Amino acid sequence: MGPVSLFFLVLATAAPLFSAAQGFGYPTANLSTLWINNNASLPHVHYRGGLAVRPILLRSQSNKYYSQSFATGFFCAPPCDKFYFAVFIVQTNADTRIVDGNPPVVWSANRARPVRENATVELTSDGELVLRDADGSLVWSTGTSRRSVAGMMITNIGNLVLFDLMNATVWQSFDHPTDALVPGQSLLEGMRLTASTSATNWTENQFYVTVRADGLYAYIVSAPPQIYYMAESNDNKEGNDTTKVTFMNGSLSIFVDPKYQDMNSISLPTARATQFMRLESNGHLWMYEWNTGEETWPAVYDVMKPKFGDCGFPTVCGEYGICTGRKCTCPLQDNNSSGYFKPIGGPEESLGCTPLNPISCQEMQQHRLLTLNEVSYFDLSDHIMNETNQDDCKQACLKNCSCRAVTFRFYQNETEGYCRWVTKVFSLQSIKFEPLDYNNSVFIKVQLGPSNSAAANNSNLILGTTIPAIIIVVLLAIAVTLYLQRRAYYDKKDEDFNFDQFARMPARFSFQKLRECTQGFNKKLGEGGFGSVYEGKLGEERVAVKRLESARQGKKEFLAEVETIGSIEHINLVRLIGFCAEKSQRLLVYEYMPRGSLDRWIHYRHNNAPLEWCTRCRIILDIAKGLCYLHEECRRKIAHLDIKPQNILLDEKFNAKVADFGLSKLIDRDQSKVMTVMRGTPGYLAPEWLTSQITEKVDVYSFGVVVMELISGRKNIDNSLPEASSNLINLLRGKARDNQLSDLIDKHSEDMLSHQEQVIQMMKLAMWCLLNDGCQRPSMSTVIKVLEGVTSIESAILNRFIDANSVMPVQDNISAYSVQPQASTLSGPR
CATH class of the missing domain: 3.30.200.20 (Phosphorylase Kinase; domain 1)
Incomplete structure (x- = not known):
């Protein structure tokens, strides 16, 4: 039995489950409709290669014998043990029945969290579209409860829409794009497409395309993100006009409100059949077109073409790899040194290069810059340093540990140039044979190791090996004797102490x-x-x-x-x-605190039930009150410097108490006088640890991180997640930019989701605390006033947080790494 016949059989048995306005073959559905993801409840179609769809709504675009139609429902790829609620393109005949042809997915609600057999999607009586896994746990929802929704439909251009009684749109999938665009779909300013990790792993990876005020930009995630493609508008935007980019037949056009005059266009091949475009895992934005003869979706056009072709893509040769034509090599100093990098994988794999000695901020005196002439770097970002000559450019990078490489470009007949820096090095490009009107060099930071210093130390090493062993023994004996005498002296002194x-x-x-x-x-x-x-x-x-x-x-x-x-x-x-x-x-x-530390309750290490929203609010207020006392009510300010869930303890009623304040001074007295490098726990450190004097505002930043962990139910840094979502604060900034803050609410707790508006307000308080500029963060007494409803959050806070540069400026001297504390008693990490 072929796939078409199988579909007719299943559809016949499933037909009684649907009303005339709700069943498959119709583009709309009413409220209070539930669909169950299994073959008994839904029509299903299996394709060659193991793909399968279980559609619930279908919008046929024509009455032709074969045509491309949009459907929404459950989709799975082999081995079909994970399902996605998605919008996909299917081939239908004149009777609107699905026929063979691989169905590409153009939108998904749960790309990071697939569901299983017997999962459900429901359009509730309150007007909310809700996706739950087979165990009943909430996976995704539109958040439109009690917003006058009258029904749901799939439009003729593939937009999944919730509409009201006036047929006005209440929610639409076009406002929440994933990795694809269809003709007629627009990306508004702030929206983005984010690539999947691979063809079989749909979680987000490090590439994304977004619309800014002046055009379309493609980024790879780093700190800060690096631009590898841009299509700018022809004019400057004025006032509150919104920039948008629309996929049209033959173009990807940049418009500006309110007149929607075409400002700039990226030319595309004119459509001969149905098209769509997808941001792929390697950073390419490919346009696909249906081939009727072969019944496939071949890639027909690469929308983004960097200046140097494939070599202009950030990961074509992996990290630190140099792309020359189709060949990848590791960096060499003047083509004659191989002591700093080694290739990853085999010679034909192009997986990049890794430093033999990782960069260490504790050994900055051992940093050097590897000179790569006639090499360019793709990054088009505005991370330009003030230095206009090559030597100053290089020295500025050596003085800042977060700088991993600088590029210096100068044009012919000019004495000054442009110095750019990056904090993470992706693929580089050779420009040796390119006809350019400028010269460009890249200087990559490397860490000197024993092998690099061997030549300078050979004579000392030979001399050292000739020292008689008897001298070493004598020195060790003297050292042990002095140690024992000193210990006996202090023990006696302690016994006599009053x-x-x-x-x-x-x-x-x-x-x-x-x-x-x-x-x-x-x-x-x-x-x-x-x-x-x-x-x-x-x-x-x-x-x-x-x-x-x-x-x-x-x-x-x-x-x-x-x-x-x-x-x-x-x-x-x-x-x-x-x-x-x-x-x-x-x-x-x-x-003794019987409930232990906070991390065990919010990171679900012991399979505990999720904390209710009111309990989380009380814990947040308790932490704020404890810090406020240390900062503002003691005789001298006490900065904790290591606020994290492990240092928040809970009593039997889940009242929270701050622990381990002031203890680092007991361990290392010198640290209360001079800060060396940075202290605390990675992921909770405020940016000023690198560049400015430390005040109690570093605790405010860490408090903001803890608040977000409480809200999201996950660790701030979680390397088990894809790189694009492993850092919670970076993810928060992206979700705030896309107006998708509800995505970060702890999915373990239905109580949290039912208080969505209050939770989002708490997120905004966290954003205030997480501002890069410590002077703009609130005091803990102000935080308490916000939590108690006495003070409101400034309206500009969200924009300041979203627009913040996640990397602090380059410093002119090394003192940024040895900071004198202000008049506070400085605590430290535990």
């Missing part, structure tokens, strides 16, 4: 007492970079005992710190009960 000089000390415990109360440090609650925490019991009270490791200060300094922390008391700060300072042992005794 505790009475500290007036406000918490309880003091002996080491033996704390060993007994923890049953020999038997039950570990957690550990960090500065020690481990154990559960204990003092009398009837449960406690948490933190045993510090590698403490380098004397008892006097330790006790001074304990006195300071012990005097700080607030309902939203974890209470210090006591301490132990006995010889080299340093321990702290805290109140």
